[in-house]
Amino acid sequence: DGGITQxxxxxxxxxxxxxxxxxxxxxxxxxxxxxxxxPGQGLRLIYYSQIVNDFQKGDxxxxxxxxxxxxxxxxLTVTSAQKNPTAFYLCASSIVGLAGWEQFFGxxxxxxxx
Amino acid sequence: DQQVKQNxxxxxxxxxxxxxxxxxxxxxxxxxxxxxxxxPAEGPTFLISISSIKDKNEDGRFTVFLNKSAKHLSLHIVPxxxxxxxxxxxxxxxxxxxxxxxxxxxxxxxxxxx
Numbered sequence: 001d002g003g004i005t006q007x008x009x010x011x012x013x014x015x016x017x018x019x020x021x022x023x024x025x026x027x028x029x030x031x032x033x034x035x036x037x038x039p040g041q042g043l044r045l046i047y048y049s050q051i052v053n054d055f056q057k058g059d060x061x062x063x064x065x066x067x068x069x070x071x072x073x074x075x076l077t078v079t080s081a082q083k084n085p086t087a088f089y090l091c092a093s094s095i096v097g098l099a100g101w102e103q104f105f106g107x108x109x110x111x112x113x114x
Numbered sequence: 115d116q117q118v119k120q121n122x123x124x125x126x127x128x129x130x131x132x133x134x135x136x137x138x139x140x141x142x143x144x145x146x147x148x149x150x151x152x153x154p155a156e157g158p159t160f161l162i163s164i165s166s167i168k169d170k171n172e173d174g175r176f177t178v179f180l181n182k183s184a185k186h187l188s189l190h191i192v193p194x195x196x197x198x199x200x201x202x203x204x205x206x207x208x209x210x211x212x213x214x215x216x217x218x219x220x221x222x223x224x225x226x227x228x
Contacts, residue, residue: 004157033215040123042203042218043158058215090157101146101207103216105157 003027004106006091011111013085021076021109023091032074033092033103036060043090049074050096078111085113117141118206120219127226133191135222137204140185144206148216149178149189152201161202162189194226 004025013019025032031050035043045058049068063082068074074093078085088110092103119138127133137147145166150158164171164178164187171178177190191198201223205216 006157035218040220042118042220043216044218045215048215088155092157101209101216102148102160102163104160105150107157108155110155 004091004093004104006089006106006109008109009107011109013111013113015113016080018077018079019085019111021078021089021091021111023074023076023106024072025074025091025093025104025106026072027093027104028071029093029104030071030096031094032068033094034058034064034066034074034076035090035092037088037090037108046076046089085111087111115140116219117144118204118217118219120202120204120222122222123220124223124225127194127224129196129226129228130193133189133194133198133224133226135189135191135202135204135224137187137189137219138185139187139206141206141208141217142185143208144217146207146209147178147180147187148205148207149176150203150205150218151198152203152221158203191224194224196226196228199224199226 007022033048034046047066049055065077090108091106094103148163149161151161152158162176180187201221203221204219207216
């Protein structure tokens with residue numbers, strides 16, 4: 001089954017702790033993305049990566065870090081510098097090319113910082 | 115400044131009737147538009163898209179209309195079914211010269227009543 005997996009589904013952390021969210025895809029997509037969704041808000045782009053070992057900041061990158069050591073994996077670390085980390089985090093991937101820009105999303109991780 | 119706007123946070127429709135969800139954009143460089151459907155605590159799923167060279171695209175019960183001069187697009191669902199109840203996000207991208215990044219609206223929550 002091809003798709004995107006995010007783990008865990010729910011995550012609880014104490015304030016001041018760093019936490020890493022997992023995202024894996026077996027769609028052979030080059031590009032991967034991290035979004036954050038807050039109540040009543042759209043999806044806001046945190047980081048994206050078009051190719052292995054390269055990534056770019058999105059609109060709200062402060063307090064987050066990523067790595068892209070493998071094509072299949074794009075983990076997101078929420079650091080203690082992120083002021084409002086409690087949110088629903090979504091990972092997505094896409095084929096890069098003019099045929100279409102559809103992004104395919106994982107099921108999301110709900111992070112709650114206590 | 116929001117480049118993609120969904121001005122109706124919610125919409126309620128009777129089963130069997132038409133649902134019309136609206137989306138406005140400000141960036142005239144956008145040339146590809148997408149609609150996603152999202153259930154609570156799940157990732158968005160791609161629904162339908164349209165290129166700026168077209169003014170209509172149809173897929174089963176779903177039709178997207180694009181009015182470039184008005185910078186407006188709409189999603190029509192006919193007939194509406196209770197299972198269509200979800201949040202619908204409009205997204206836009208500038209495929210040429212961009213890196214495939216999607217700009218999302220804040221979403222419209224559709225409720226289809228039996």
